[in-house]
Amino acid sequence: MADTPDTVTETPTSSEIDLDCLCPLDGVMDLLSRRYAMQLICVVGAIGPARYGDIEETFDEVSSSTLSTRLDELVEAGILTREQYAEIPPRVEYEVTETGEELGQHLEPLLKWAEEIDEEEISVSQE
Numbered sequence: 001m002a003d004t005p006d007t008v009t010e011t012p013t014s015s016e017i018d019l020d021c022l023c024p025l026d027g028v029m030d031l032l033s034r035r036y037a038m039q040l041i042c043v044v045g046a047i048g049p050a051r052y053g054d055i056e057e058t059f060d061e062v063s064s065s066t067l068s069t070r071l072d073e074l075v076e077a078g079i080l081t082r083e084q085y086a087e088i089p090p091r092v093e094y095e096v097t098e099t100g101e102e103l104g105q106h107l108e109p110l111l112k113w114a115e116e117i118d119e120e121e122i123s124v125s126q127e
Contacts, residue, residue: 007015012105023025023093027051030109031073031074031077032078034070034073035066035070036059036062036067036070037055037070037073037074038107038110039098040055040067040070040071040074041057041074041079041080041096041103041104041107042104042111043058043059044080044094044095044096044125045065045096045101048095049083049093049094049095050093050094050095050096051069051092052068052071052092052094053077055071055094056092063116071094074100076092077095078097078099078100079097079099079100079103080094080095080097080100081094081095081097083095114121
């Protein structure tokens, strides 16, 4: 059967795609794609005001440097707040902001999806 204008689906060319619509994702994806960022948002959201030691206990084999850096980045991005108390020993607590709570709600479907699929289905072979 010959293709007619009604049956042909045209794919837009790169010059026809409005790439500006994807620009807001750049910053968010850069932050969330960093190792442990999404997990930290979920952990701090689940624990509530969370002390560093409580957060650290939920992660296996994560260096203190990486964990501290990621927490600092999430605080700087407005996803978490950091409250330092003038006590001996020093006490620091992290909590999700309104923006962080909203982000966590958007991450929930992704987390549910990740639980449902077999890890082997999405893993990339490293040869």
